[in-house]
Structure formats: structure tokens, C-alpha cells
Amino acid sequence: MTSDDPTAARAHRDTPGLDARASAGVVDLPPVEAADLAAVAEQLGREPRGVVAIAARCRCGRPTVVRTSPRLPDGTPFPTSYYLTHPGAVAAVSTLEASGLMTRMTERLVEDEELAAQYRRAHEDYLAQRAELGDVPEIDGISAGGMPGRVKCLHVLVGHSLARGPGVNPFGDEALAAMAPSWSPMRCTC
Secondary structure, three states: OOOOOHHHHHHHHOOOEOOHHHHOOOOOOOOOOHHHHHHHHHHHOOOOOOEEEEEEEOOOOOEEEEEEOOEOOOOOEOOOOEEEOOHHHHHHHHHHHHOOHHHHHHHHHHHOHHHHHHHHHHHHHHHHHHHOOOOOHHHOOOOOOOOOOOOOOHHHHHHHHHHHOOOOOHHHHHHHHHHOOOOOOOOOOO
8 A cells, every 4th residue: 555545544544453452562362252263264164273363354343364373272383473364355365466466576675675674664563463472483583474575475464464554564555455446344245
């Protein structure tokens, strides 16, 4: 999303996100409701693992992004703190990935120092958010989505943007703006 697009910025800013206490850095997260876990299981077609919070919701209140523990219940390290679950969002992001957008985004990191610095800050934010939930040495310094050196997974970047709000992950924001004609958290498509 570009800063000169006030409509997209307003819609993104008003997206329901992570519980206010968690976004303020407090890790005493409210319990995840059984109905939310059931909705996520339906979205994924399997039981969700390691969910500690619903990080973002669509307009009608259904889960869109879950926040997951950095270590799954079976002990497996899991670097993907923000996991996109809404089928419409997942499909829209998959379409963007298939278009070659990630390659063009990665090329821009080399060409644009300010963009690279913003993306590095997104990487650092991701690491800080995950560290709130525990230390997992096996994934220390590794965020997700290819950050900070390349764009590897737009699903992760969009999940990060939806959970943390606009201005945190530049490529997540751009992908949200690009997919708005087919999916937006401001329109219920459930």
C-alpha cells in the first residue's frame, strides 16, 4: 500500500487486529475461544497447532490470522508467528505469488535502500513479537517470509501486516492493496 492512497490506508488501519494488550507488548493474551479454533480448523481443513491468539479478523469477525507459539506442542520450532488462515485471503495471496510479484519485490530491495531498511524493520518487529512468546534457539534471528533479504512468502507478509497494522511490513501492505479487488478484510466473504 502506498502512503498516498488514503482509502486503502484507512481501510487497512481500521482492520480489527490483535488484542490491544498484546499489540501494546503485553503477552498475557486472552484464551483463544473454542469457536475460533473450530473456525480456524474449518478454514485450514485440519486442527490448528500452537495458536495463542487470533491476531486479525475479517469484517464479519471470523479469524483471518492466528498468532502461533514459536514452539509447537510437539516441540517443533515454528518461526511463522502470524499465520494467514482465511481461505479468501489465502487464495488472493496465492494469485499474487503466481504472478511473479515476489521476484519483482525482491529486486526492489536491491534498488531501493529505504525500502530495504523498512523491510529490515519489519523483520525486527517480527522477531520481537515472536520473542514475547518464548525463546527458541533453533530459529533465533530467523523471521519468516524471506525477511529481511528477499520476499519468499507473501502469505506471511500479509499475515504480519494484518496483525500489526499498516506501516510495519511494506510488502505485506503492498500485497494487501494489490489483492483488494478480490479480497479485503473490510468486506465479508465468509
